[in-house]
Amino acid sequence: SQQGEEDPQALSIQEGENATMNCSYKTSINNLQWYRQNSGRGLVHLILIRSNEREKHSGRLRVTLDTSKKSSSLLITASRAADTASYFCATDARRDDKIIFGKGTRLHILP
Amino acid sequence: DTAVSQTPKYLVTQMGNDKSIKCEQNLGHDTMYWYKQDSKKFLKIMFSYNNKELIINETVPNRFSPKSPDKAHLNLHINSLELGDSAVYFCASSLGRRPNFNQPQHFGDGTRLSIL
Numbered sequence: 001s002q003q004g005e006e007d008p009q010a011l012s013i014q015e016g017e018n019a020t021m022n023c024s025y026k027t028s029i030n031n032l033q034w035y036r037q038n039s040g041r042g043l044v045h046l047i048l049i050r051s052n053e054r055e056k057h058s059g060r061l062r063v064t065l066d067t068s069k070k071s072s073s074l075l076i077t078a079s080r081a082a083d084t085a086s087y088f089c090a091t092d093a094r095r096d097d098k099i100i101f102g103k104g105t106r107l108h109i110l111p
Numbered sequence: 112d113t114a115v116s117q118t119p120k121y122l123v124t125q126m127g128n129d130k131s132i133k134c135e136q137n138l139g140h141d142t143m144y145w146y147k148q149d150s151k152k153f154l155k156i157m158f159s160y161n162n163k164e165l166i167i168n169e170t171v172p173n174r175f176s177p178k179s180p181d182k183a184h185l186n187l188h189i190n191s192l193e194l195g196d197s198a199v200y201f202c203a204s205s206l207g208r209r210p211n212f213n214q215p216q217h218f219g220d221g222t223r224l225s226i227l
Contacts (some may be wrong), residue, residue, distance in 0.1 A: 031212040042115070042201055042218030043154070050213065085150060099167075099212055101146075101154040110120035 006089055006105040014110050019076040021105040023089030024069075030092050032065055034074050037086045037104070045072070046087075051094075076107075084109045114138050117202050117219035125227050128196060132187045134202030142166070143185035145177060146201040152227065154201070160185050161207075194204045197226045 007022045023032070031050050031066040047063045049056050051071065055064050062075040076083055086104040092098070115136045124130055136143060144167075145157040159167035163179040174190045185202060203216040 033212065033215065035216075035218075037152075040220075042220045043203075043216075044219070045215035048213070048215060088154065090212070097212070099156050101156075104152050 006087065006102045008105060009103070010106040010108070011109055012108040013079060015043070015079055015081060017079055019079050019083070019107055019109075021074045021087050021107070023072045023074070023102055025066075025072075025089075025091050025100075026070065028046070028094040030094050032072050033090045034061075034063060034072075034090045035090065035101075037088065039085075043088065051099060079107075079109045081109050081111060115202055115204055115217050117200075117221060117222050120220065121223050122224075123225045123227065124192060125194055128190070128192050129190045130192060130224075131189070132200055132202075132224075134185050134187070134219060134220040136183055136202075136204040136217070138204055138217060140204035140206055141182055142205050142207050142218070143179065143182075144203040144205075145185065145187050146203060146218075148201060148221070150198070150207040158185075158187075192224075192226050194226050197224055199223050 005024050013019050029051055033048045034046040036046055037043045047056050047058050049063050049065045060077045065072045086106050088101050088104045090101040117134050126140040142161045144159045146154050147157055148154045157169055157171045158177045160179045162182050176188045178186045201221045202219040205216045206214040
């Protein structure tokens with residue numbers, strides 16, 4: 001399987017609820033980034049977290065990184081309809097700087 | 112005032128043809144990338160250029176040839192198009208002297224290539 005795999009593949013929640021997406025990777029990394037992609041558009045950068053960081057916040061977004069488990073999570077609090085999108089994690093491997101994107105989580109916010 | 116712009120947005124062509132996709136960024140970034148996103152939304156890096164120099168060349172058929180006339184432009188030329196080339200191709204750019212992931216990448220809106 002690919003470095004950087006998101007879980008779940010798809011998630012539907014009610015507006016106002018919190019959404020949590022997880023990302024797992026296989027090899028040691030330098031950095032991990034989360035991106036959002038709206039339908040028919042390019043990816044938009046959300047948060048970058050370095051391998052020596054454990055948590056970062058940006059507005060309603062909270063990202064955690066657990067290098068011992070090789071996993072990261074993205075929490076979106078108080079979800080809105082506009083949060084409906086696909087969310088991707090991406091990493092660069094420490095051994096060769098190779099950039100790999102996961103397959104994404106499709107998030108659907110129900111009104 | 113689009114940061115990373117790609118043209119065309121849609122490209123429909125016959126198998127065997129040669130086509131080009133253009134990309135321009137006005138962010139002053141040194142590094143530019145081409146990605147391919149398949150029908151299952153899987154995004155894979157193809158090439159990266161830093162200041163007109165090829166840095167990353169993933170396992171991509173040599174029918175794909177990137178060209179960087181200057182650091183603000185990275186074009187993608189594809190020869191002898193095949194059915195499997197149908198995908199969305201994204202251009203991106205980032206700060207930094209070489210491709211690195213300690214800076215956000217800025218993506219264009221993609222070029223949807225359909226091979227008939």
